[in-house]
Amino acid sequence: MTRDRSALRLGLLGLLGVAAALVASTAVGSHALPFGRALSLWWAPSPAARPWESAILFDVRLPRAVVAALGGAGLGLSGAAMQGLFRNALAEPGVLGVSSGATLGAVLAIYAGSAPLLAVPGAAFLGALASASLVHRLAHVGGLPSTSSLLLAGVAVSGVAGALGSLVLTLSVADWELGRQILSWMMGGLEGRSWSHAALAGPPIAVGFGLLMLRSRELDALALGEDSAASLGVDVPALRRSVLALTALTTGATVAVMGAVGFLGLMAPHAVRALVGPSHRAVLPGSALMGALGMLGADALCRSVSGSVDLRPGVVMALLGGPFFLALMIRQARARIPS
Amino acid sequence: MGLLSGGRTRSRAVAEPLACVLALGASAALGVWAEGPRWAPRPVIENARPARIVSLSVASDELALALVPDRARILALTRFADDPGASNEVEAARTVQGRVTALAEEVLALGPDLVLAPRWSAPELMALLAHEGVAVHAIDTPSSIDEVRASIAGLGAALDARPHAEALVHAMDARLARVAAQVARRAGDARAPRVVLWSDSGVTPAGGTLFCEAVERAGARCALAEQGARGYVPLTLEGLLALDPDVVVEARYRADGRARPLGADAALAELPAGRGLRAVRTGRVLALPTAHVLSTTHHVADLVEGLARLVAEGPP
Numbered sequence: 297m298t299r300d301r302s303a304l305r306l307g308l309l310g311l312l313g314v315a316a317a318l319v320a321s322t323a324v325g326s327h328a329l330p331f332g333r334a335l336s337l338w339w340a341p342s343p344a345a346r347p348w349e350s351a352i353l354f355d356v357r358l359p360r361a362v363v364a365a366l367g368g369a370g371l372g373l374s375g376a377a378m379q380g381l382f383r384n385a386l387a388e389p390g391v392l393g394v395s396s397g398a399t400l401g402a403v404l405a406i407y408a409g410s411a412p413l414l415a416v417p418g419a420a421f422l423g424a425l426a427s428a429s430l431v432h433r434l435a436h437v438g439g440l441p442s443t444s445s446l447l448l449a450g451v452a453v454s455g456v457a458g459a460l461g462s463l464v465l466t467l468s469v470a471d472w473e474l475g476r477q478i479l480s481w482m483m484g485g486l487e488g489r490s491w492s493h494a495a496l497a498g499p500p501i502a503v504g505f506g507l508l509m510l511r512s513r514e515l516d517a518l519a520l521g522e523d524s525a526a527s528l529g530v531d532v533p534a535l536r537r538s539v540l541a542l543t544a545l546t547t548g549a550t551v552a553v554m555g556a557v558g559f560l561g562l563m564a565p566h567a568v569r570a571l572v573g574p575s576h577r578a579v580l581p582g583s584a585l586m587g588a589l590g591m592l593g594a595d596a597l598c599r600s601v602s603g604s605v606d607l608r609p610g611v612v613m614a615l616l617g618g619p620f621f622l623a624l625m626i627r628q629a630r631a632r633i634p635s
Numbered sequence: 636m637g638l639l640s641g642g643r644t645r646s647r648a649v650a651e652p653l654a655c656v657l658a659l660g661a662s663a664a665l666g667v668w669a670e671g672p673r674w675a676p677r678p679v680i681e682n683a684r685p686a687r688i689v690s691l692s693v694a695s696d697e698l699a700l701a702l703v704p705d706r707a708r709i710l711a712l713t714r715f716a717d718d719p720g721a722s723n724e725v726e727a728a729r730t731v732q733g734r735v736t737a738l739a740e741e742v743l744a745l746g747p748d749l750v751l752a753p754r755w756s757a758p759e760l761m762a763l764l765a766h767e768g769v770a771v772h773a774i775d776t777p778s779s780i781d782e783v784r785a786s787i788a789g790l791g792a793a794l795d796a797r798p799h800a801e802a803l804v805h806a807m808d809a810r811l812a813r814v815a816a817q818v819a820r821r822a823g824d825a826r827a828p829r830v831v832l833w834s835d836s837g838v839t840p841a842g843g844t845l846f847c848e849a850v851e852r853a854g855a856r857c858a859l860a861e862q863g864a865r866g867y868v869p870l871t872l873e874g875l876l877a878l879d880p881d882v883v884v885e886a887r888y889r890a891d892g893r894a895r896p897l898g899a900d901a902a903l904a905e906l907p908a909g910r911g912l913r914a915v916r917t918g919r920v921l922a923l924p925t926a927h928v929l930s931t932t933h934h935v936a937d938l939v940e941g942l943a944r945l946v947a948e949g950p951p
């Protein structure tokens with residue numbers, strides 16, 4: 297009970313933190329609208345505020361920050377669910393090729409000439425689902441998947457999906473404008489994201505979150521091993537299918553609005569477990585909040601240097617997440633060596 | 636006691652996929668509903684004589700500078716306006732202070748009454764500008780001299796600078812006519828040199844592009860167009876060897892302002908395979924300013940003149 301209360305308190309604190317970070321991140325950007333001035337417009341919208349100031353704050357930065365928060369939450373959630381499903385601390389949508397699959401699906405939809413706001417999320421979802429299922433099947437060849445078989449399957453699927461995406465890009469260069477659109481989309485980013493992007497990502501991430509929360513106790517049981525979980529009444533194959541589909545849904549929605557961003561889904565659950573323990577009832581929402589905070593921070597950093605360099609959130613995450621991933625691998629390897 | 640009863644498991648097997656499909660449907664419906672100007676748009680205010688012009692492409696930089704002598708009307712050009720490898724109006728660009736990237740908040744902060752944007756601009760940026768009521772003149776990438784003329788005329792109308800636009804087209808046509816007179820004796824000559832643009836990007840212009848029209852106006856033949864290729868097509872070194880054109884124009888633009896001088900000693904000539912090319916053996920790997928090669932404005936006349944001069948020189 298005490299633990300639940302403390303998790304609840306932390307959750308509320310996290311929500312407040314995300315709200316505060318969201319407001320603060322809208323105050324970061326070009327020098328045209330300085331930090332202090334932007335914050336003052338939030339608290340007391342001045343009649344003297346020039347129209348472009350309100351436009352930048354509420355029509356450019358706010359929807360962008362909301363999309364960043366939603367995308368980060370989706371990635372954190374997917375990472376936590378995948379780590380629970382695979383019982384592996386190194387699992388996350390980027391490492392396991394799910395993001396690459398979503399990217400390939402979306403790129404194919406754009407190449408086929410689909411309306412970006414209609415078909416891309418669905419195509420990204422199908423790509424993510426296909427990748428997740430394939431990695432899962434490959435990793436299970438020969439029995440229970442080891443870390444190395446899981447990672448190798450992820451690397452292989454990610455590599456093939458990436459290569460196919462490049463092939464589509466190569467085919468599209470004859471139509472220069474289409475090629476440019478695909479390339480820009482593959483690079484990811486949040487520039488120009490509007491309320492329509494937020495509306496696009498919101499429902500799949502919300503539904504994914506809700507349904508994964510309903511699976512949290514089963515994920516806890518799975519941590520004891522598949523046999524133990526089955527003995528507790530968990531339909532392990534059904535759980536596996538469900539979690540793969542739901543992580544594909546949230547990852548696909550995220551990739552559809554901001555491109556592939558790696559490692560956030562890896563880092564957020566680790567940070568949350570250190571705070572609230574291993575229970576998925578706390579880890580799943582906590583990872584979503586942590587992911588949202590991480591993405592808001594990365595995007596604010598990118599905007600603070602915009603003009604001098606076109607820094608994208610995916611680059612920031614990779615620079616932070618790469619060393620984090622290596623550190624985890626080293627820690628796991630050391631843990632296997634008997635003292 | 637298990638975590639789930641059999642009934643709940645079965646109902647989940649139906650409910651979860653259904654919820655996923657509904658979520659995707661809601662996502663598409665909401666995304667379309669909230670798209671672009673539907674969320675509290677402001678009316679677009681079009682100024683018959685725009686006085687706060689922002690340009691978002693090199694082509695519109697060049698045209699705005701050529702069509703608007705009153706520089707106070709131009710708020711900002713692109714950062715490439717100062718890059719001699721990209722822009723043909725570097726000197727003129729110094730008369731305008733502002734520089735801008737295609738970032739929504741940078742553009743909005745300037746409070747423009749007309750944004751000159753290429754048609755290939757990010758759709759998100761265009762939607763935001765439309766939502767904020769900013770007038771945008773979209774500039775198509777021309778694929779012929781006729782389209783360059785139309786682009787200049789269209790921009791002249793948008794900028795309330797029709798006489799300047801007509802004069803600009805007239806001056807371009809006069810230069811093209813001079814080149815046409817010089818190369819008239821080679822018109823339709825099957826011995827006219829076959830030309831290819833070799834680019835680091837691996838993609839090169841073929842039939843139906845501005846470059847190939849420039850080649851033909853310069854009294855040469857577009858080798859890829861003669862092969863039936865149209866638009867921008869991939870061209871590998873192997874493909875180039877198979878084409879074995881008489882003249883290769885190299886374009887090696889570096890988008891960091893460090894445009895390098897090009898010459899016959901460029902990368903192509905240094906490649907062992909490249910030495911098998913007739914153009915390399917005869918020293919006809921030509922260097923033209925990249926700003927001329929990339930131009931989609933009246934400066935295409937510079938490209939035609941440069942090509943005509945180099946083609947006329949013939950093999951050493």
